[in-house]
Amino acid sequence: MSNRRQFVQRSAAALALPALFAGRAAEAQSVDVLKIVTGFAAGGTSDTVCRRLADALRGTYAKTALVENKTGAGGQIAIQSMKTVPADGTTLLQTPASMLTTYPFIYNKLQYDPVKDLTPVSLACVFEFGLAVGPLVPTTVTTVPEFLAWAKAHPEHASFGSPAAGSTPHFTGEMLSRAGGANLRHVPYRGTQPAMLELSGGQIAAVSGPIGDLLPHTGSNGKARLLGVSGAKRSRFAPQVPTYDEQGLKDIVTDEWFALYLPGGATPEVVQRMNAAVRVALAKREVVDGLAVMGLEARSSSAAELAALQQRDTARWGPIVKAVGFKAE
Structure with a gap:
């Protein structure tokens, strides 16, 4: 955990110093x-x-920047x-961590190599997960341990939804x-929102999903209650909600990151130009504020830091996936 905290501290410091990269980013305007x-x-x-x-x-980096949505196979396409x-x-890929760190353990054969076919550039953002319960669960249940005790006593209602089978919220x-x-x-489910709709309707007891997707359904405007968050510390988007660790569920600390990759084989010069431009972009106030609305914390990194984080998380999730015993069909 100390390695992860050190990584987070280094990455946060990078966001605070965009001027260091502004010159290189300006030089990076090399594509149409x-x-x-x-x-x-x-x-x-x-x-x-x-x-x-x-x-x-x-x-800055390019005269025109477009987004291409190549959907299918849970992000694999x-x-x-x-x-x-x-x-x-x-061409720059933005992908959640799951496709690189857990998919290798839940699919018998992937059509890509998470290391050889991609070149790390930078983190884009990080976020935590939470556990929300709905009207199926009595309002007297106010903590995660209380929910688990209630679920044991009512096995016919003991369920939780997630955005997708094999996703980090699932595990x-x-x-x-x-x-x-x-x-x-x-x-x-096919995303967190369909799960939250069924939670609000009393079809399922709980949902494990990203904080940003849960919060709009909680509080006075919703039927859901947020019982806990998965980060190493309380989420700045829900500071009143204790972590799982604070509630006695030790070692259940999970988060996720979105990151940016070039195709495999990109030269160090191309990576450096892209990294410099991305770090300046992610430090812009409109980007930081825009991501915060969705419960996401903008965060950049060096290419080497991203590669190390991917390696560490892959090593961590392998045993967890094996213990759960889930395999994608």
């Missing part, structure tokens, strides 16, 4: 059109991050597409289930 590829549909969180970044890079485009700095929910001995039934 930049395509930012995402594996998710327009209007979603990943797509919105890409569009914020495209707006910030337009006129977009990654596969990077194998056939030139590594010249004109986080499984970890909570095991820690509390509750045997929660996992219900996968």
Whole structure:
């Protein structure tokens, strides 16, 4: 955990010093059109991050910056597409961590190599997950341990939804289930919002999902209650909600990151130009504020830091996925 905290501190410091990279970013205006590829549909969180970044890079790194939504196979199609485009700095992939750190353990065969087929550039943002419960759960249940105890006592209602089978929220929910001995039934959805609709309607008991997707449904304007968050510390978007660790669920600390990659084989010069431009873009106030609205914290990094983070998270999630025993069909 100390390595992760050190990484976070270094990355946060990088955001505070955009002037160091401004000169190099200005020199990076070397392409006419930049395509930012995402594996998710327009209007979603990943797509919105890409569009914020495209707006910030337009006129600096490239004359024109566009977003391409290559959807399908839970984000895999977009990654596969990077194998056939030139590594010249004109195509940039934005992907959640799951496709690189957990998919290798849940799919028998991927059509891409998370290391060889991609070249790390920079982090884009980080976020935590939370556990929300709905009207199926009594209002007397106010903590995660109380929910797990309630689920044990009412196995017919012991369930939780997640944005997708094999996603980080799915595995986080499984970890909570095991820690509390509750045997929660996992219900996968095509995104967090459909899960929250069924939660509000009383079809499922709980949802494990990104903080930014849960908060609009909680409080006085919603039917959901946020019981806990998955980060190492309380979320700045929900500071009143304790972490799982604070509630006695030790070692259940999970978060996720979106990051930016060039195709495999990109030269150090191309990576450096792109990294410099991205770090300036991610430090712009309009980008930081725009991502915060969705519960995302803008955060850049060096290419080497991103590569190290990917390696560490892959090593961490392998045993967890194996323990849960989930395999994608």
